[in-house]
Amino acid sequence: MKHRVTLRIGPATFRIGSAWSGPIGELRRLYADYPAPSDGSADFTVRLEPAGLLRRWLRPSIFITGDHGLADAAPMSLAHSLLAAEMGMNLQMALGWRRHLLLHASSVEKDGRVLLMSGESGSGKSTLAAQLGERGWRLMGDEFALIDLAAGAVLPFPRLVSLKNRAIDVIAADVPAARMGPLLEGTAKGDIRHMRPRADAVARMDEGAPPALLLFPRFGHASAIRPMGQGETFMRLTQASTNYVALGEAAFAALGRFVDEVPAMAMDFPSGDEAIAMVERLWEERA
Amino acid sequence: MRYGGAAIIGGRAVTVDQRYCREREGNILFRTLGDIGLLYHRPSGQTHIVISPVPEILEAMEDDSPVSVGDLLQRLSRRFDLGPQETALPKIAAHLADMAALGLIRAVA
Numbered sequence: 455m456k457h458r459v460t461l462r463i464g465p466a467t468f469r470i471g472s473a474w475s476g477p478i479g480e481l482r483r484l485y486a487d488y489p490a491p492s493d494g495s496a497d498f499t500v501r502l503e504p505a506g507l508l509r510r511w512l513r514p515s516i517f518i519t520g521d522h523g524l525a526d527a528a529p530m531s532l533a534h535s536l537l538a539a540e541m542g543m544n545l546q547m548a549l550g551w552r553r554h555l556l557l558h559a560s561s562v563e564k565d566g567r568v569l570l571m572s573g574e575s576g577s578g579k580s581t582l583a584a585q586l587g588e589r590g591w592r593l594m595g596d597e598f599a600l601i602d603l604a605a606g607a608v609l610p611f612p613r614l615v616s617l618k619n620r621a622i623d624v625i626a627a628d629v630p631a632a633r634m635g636p637l638l639e640g641t642a643k644g645d646i647r648h649m650r651p652r653a654d655a656v657a658r659m660d661e662g663a664p665p666a667l668l669l670f671p672r673f674g675h676a677s678a679i680r681p682m683g684q685g686e687t688f689m690r691l692t693q694a695s696t697n698y699v700a701l702g703e704a705a706f707a708a709l710g711r712f713v714d715e716v717p718a719m720a721m722d723f724p725s726g727d728e729a730i731a732m733v734e735r736l737w738e739e740r741a
Numbered sequence: 742m743r744y745g746g747a748a749i750i751g752g753r754a755v756t757v758d759q760r761y762c763r764e765r766e767g768n769i770l771f772r773t774l775g776d777i778g779l780l781y782h783r784p785s786g787q788t789h790i791v792i793s794p795v796p797e798i799l800e801a802m803e804d805d806s807p808v809s810v811g812d813l814l815q816r817l818s819r820r821f822d823l824g825p826q827e828t829a830l831p832k833i834a835a836h837l838a839d840m841a842a843l844g845l846i847r848a849v850a
Contacts, residue, residue: 685777689790699786703770706781706788710772 461543462491464600464611464659465553468543469496473504477516477535484536484614484635484648487656498522498550500542505529518542522549534638537646540616547598547611548696554600554609555701555708558694559668561594561608562586564737567666568608570599570716572694575643578673581621582729584649588628589730593655603704606711607662612655614648622647624726667740668718669733675722677732687718760807761837761846763799769845771799782844789843797821798836799845807849810834 457478458471472478498521505515515529516538522545530538547556559572560583569591571579580596587593594610601608614635617625622645626634635648650656670682670690682690691709692698698705719736723729763769770781778796780789794817801816802808808816810833814826823829840846 683777684775685790685792688774688777688779692788698788702786703781703783706770706772706779710774710779713774 459485460491460494460496461485462489463543463613464595464609466498466547466551466611467491467496468498468500468546470500470502470539470542472502472535472539474502474532474535476532477502477539480536480635481539484650487650487653489657489659498543498546500539500546502535502538502542518545520546522546530641534641534646536635536648537616537638537641540614540648543613544597551600551697552701554602555705555712556695556697557599557601557691558597558696559599560596561599561610562591563594563608563663564591565741566663568594568599568663569667569669569733569737570608570665571669571671572691573670573672576618576673578671578723578726578729580615581617581624581673581726582671582733584615584617584621584625585628585726585730586733587615587651587655588625592658593651601665601708601712602662603701603708606664606708606715608665609662610655610659612651612659614650617647617649619644625649665712665716667736668716669736670718670720671729672720672722673729674724676724677728678720678722679732679736680720682718682720684713684718688713758809759834759837760809760849761802761841762807762849763802763805763846764844766805771796780845785844787843789845794821794833794836795840795845798833798840802846810837813837 456473457475459478459481460467460469470481500520502516503519505517516532516535517529518538518541520542557572559570560579561568561570562583571582573579583593583596593612595612596615598611599608600611629649633650638646688709721732723732768783772779778791780791797817801813810830814830814833817823841848
């Protein structure tokens with residue numbers, strides 16, 4: 455590939471290659487503060503290639519490939535190249551990571567303990583984590599939480615936060631422009647804008663902490679909190695993990711321990727401000 | 742409905758004379774979480790989430806020697822009120838057949 459950059463996010467290193475300079479330049483800018491990889495090796499390769507012979511110049515379209523790929527992935531517009539790079543990195547983690555139990559959850563840390571939030575796309579877990587990250591919590595990740603298989607600690611994976619549609623203006627009001635990526639309009643997921651986590655969250659990206667509380671947030675409903683039984687929590691987390699089956703017995707032990715030790719609740723909320731207040735109350739009660 | 746050593750439950754035949762024993766020692770990891778049981782089946786790598794009476798049946802088979810459905814009913818009846826034998830027996834037989842299909846116990850000749 456003509457243009458390349460190597461990025462380290464938490465324990466994972468990605469080599470990203472592109473036929474175009476634009477996406478690599480944007481990645482270099484947004485990941486400028488991230489610690490450099492310790493050597494030249496990378497866990498995963500992501501390639502952004504022209505979708506067809508002439509597609510590098512003519513209505514350029516990107517096709518994402520790498521160590522792990524999806525056969526039916528649709529080509530994307532070059533204007534959405536940053537999203538393509540982020541999706542490529544997510545895909546490699548989701549399909550290939552084996553060193554930790556990977557949960558589809560956001561995570562934030564306070565007082566040396568971690569709050570995890572799991573849910574489908576649109577549940578509000580990513581926006582809520584981003585908001586808490588600007589209000590005294592350390593943002594550990596908006597998409598994947600990595601659970602140490604032996605010790606049970608949560609490890610950070612503080613990639614760029616992917617903000618969608620209404621969440622963009624909410625977060626942009628709190629965050630300096632230098633930490634925001636370009637507005638990507640009309641993607642398959644609507645409008646998307648990326649945000650770089652605060653410098654302290656990036657600097658501490660090798661620092662894990664034990665989990666203390668698990669929430670299943672749901673945006674757009676009247677405020678309600680419901681304690682969740684361990685059976686339901688276990689089932690939901692096996693569905694939220696992309697590598698539970700691949701890790702076998704180690705994942706069974708790690709997830710069983712997690713569910714046994716960490717209280718879980720379903721949290722419905724009507725607005726971001728209300729959600730933040732609910733989280734802070736729950737955190738104080740837990741303490 | 743019963744025919745000699747067999748019964749029809751949910752539209753299928755289950756054999757009440759069949760004997761079963763537990764999977765080999767170490768093949769299954771068991772963990773209790775609240776009111777559910779988690780079984781990790783090492784040979785297949787599958788996780789099974791089970792509720793009563795599966796954990797109780799496995800516990801009653803703990804001595805590893807093959808047991809018939811009748812033996813098991815006797816053992817379970819010492820601890821639980823299972824109701825009339827003619828309704829309890831085919832239900833236990835059906836549970837055992839399901840557990841064997843999942844690889845949690847083995848049918849023996």
